[in-house]
Amino acid sequence: MSDRLLLKALARDHVPRRPLWIMRQAGRCLPEYRAMRETHSFKALSGRPNLAADVSLLPLRRYPFDAAIVFADIMSPLPALGVQFDFAPGPVVAEPIRSQAGVDALHDPDIECLAPEVIETVARVREAAPGDVAVLGFCGAPWTLAAYLVEGRGVKDFPTLRAFAAAKPAVLDGLLAKLSSAMADYLIAQANAGADAVQVFDSWAGLLSLADWERLIRPHLQNLLDTVGETGVPRILFVQNAPHLLDAYAKLPAEAISVDWRTDIAEARRRWPDRAVQGNIDPAVLLGGEDATRRAARDLLARIEPRGHIVNLGHGLLPETPLTSIDALVEAVHNEVVP
Ligand code: 1CP
Numbered sequence: 001m002s003d004r005l006l007l008k009a010l011a012r013d014h015v016p017r018r019p020l021w022i023m024r025q026a027g028r029c030l031p032e033y034r035a036m037r038e039t040h041s042f043k044a045l046s047g048r049p050n051l052a053a054d055v056s057l058l059p060l061r062r063y064p065f066d067a068a069i070v071f072a073d074i075m076s077p078l079p080a081l082g083v084q085f086d087f088a089p090g091p092v093v094a095e096p097i098r099s100q101a102g103v104d105a106l107h108d109p110d111i112e113c114l115a116p117e118v119i120e121t122v123a124r125v126r127e128a129a130p131g132d133v134a135v136l137g138f139c140g141a142p143w144t145l146a147a148y149l150v151e152g153r154g155v156k157d158f159p160t161l162r163a164f165a166a167a168k169p170a171v172l173d174g175l176l177a178k179l180s181s182a183m184a185d186y187l188i189a190q191a192n193a194g195a196d197a198v199q200v201f202d203s204w205a206g207l208l209s210l211a212d213w214e215r216l217i218r219p220h221l222q223n224l225l226d227t228v229g230e231t232g233v234p235r236i237l238f239v240q241n242a243p244h245l246l247d248a249y250a251k252l253p254a255e256a257i258s259v260d261w262r263t264d265i266a267e268a269r270r271r272w273p274d275r276a277v278q279g280n281i282d283p284a285v286l287l288g289g290e291d292a293t294r295r296a297a298r299d300l301l302a303r304i305e306p307r308g309h310i311v312n313l314g315h316g317l318l319p320e321t322p323l324t325s326i327d328a329l330v331e332a333v334h335n336e337v338v339p
Helices: 005-010 031-039 042-047 049-062 100-104 116-128 142-151 159-167 169-192 210-229 243-250 265-271 283-287 290-303 323-335
Strands: 067-069 085-087 091-093 134-140 197-202 235-239 256-259 276-281 309-313
Touching (some): 005 197, 005 309, 042 085, 100 169, 134 169, 142 159, 142 169, 142 210, 169 197, 210 243, 235 243, 256 309, 283 323, 290 309
Parallel strands (some): 235 256, 256 276
């Protein structure tokens, strides 16, 4: 356990080399994943622990990543709350929630009912992964889940969600409270099953102003992180496209903040000395090929000190990413001589 580089970085201990993993490493840009998707839907793959564990470990057969993230989706625990949805390819919710009645209809699930298939996958991945690889559990942040539940699907700038937040703040508050409590249970179950650390994805964090975020969203995210923190499992908080909220995020109880490429991560590291940071190469840079990737990786390593830094992209890998760009990133990180 102590030799898991990712955990050392989360504790801001000295590392012989920076840990590296990539958001969305398990999916769509691997030919072996695409081959599995020809015969199985995403739901079938993520719903069967033996298959989901295999997919979680696929990227490690090709690359010496320092973490495996469990193959599931942020929507996976929501059937336990009574939510029905499909993927096309992103989540599409059957009955979007826009009223108090919709919030009241959500179940208050027992912890064992929250995606038991994902919990079993975590246990299998921990069992099968090399000892020096950290296993990551994850969930969607309450606001990012609410974005899909209210809007019904991912759309640019989520206008229905923002209208709902303005018109029915008390209903939103009830929705976020239910999501926060369920996600805390879900992450705790993942930690109990063997997850070494957990990541909370707040992909749609940046939609509201700082004042509205403080008033409507922060208390629920804080509750989630506080509750999970009681177990001692390290928490990574991923925040996307929210430059105006970054200092507020860095005050939340998480061991690491994962930032996108718009953020000056070296400056973030200096401003938040008691947090590890994760990121933040632009995923599009990898589409630009090996040389562009190598330059971006070297530049990142040169700008930010190794201690407390987990190398990653600023958001998930894009499906068209050439595998040779991933090789170039791995090589740059592994060739660095850390003093
Ligand atoms: O067609 C397919 O194969 C399904 C595509 C797919 C995959 C591979 C979806 C639908 N989800 C996933 C897996 C997934 N999603 C993982 C597993 C790890 C991995 O792939 O390596 C993780 C961690 C997620 C998390 C996720 N899902 C987020 C947070 C991170 C981010 O990208 O911002 C979000 C916002 C989602 C929603 C979602 N699910 C799927 C898609 C294509 C999307 C986003 C697009 C949309 O909003 O429409």
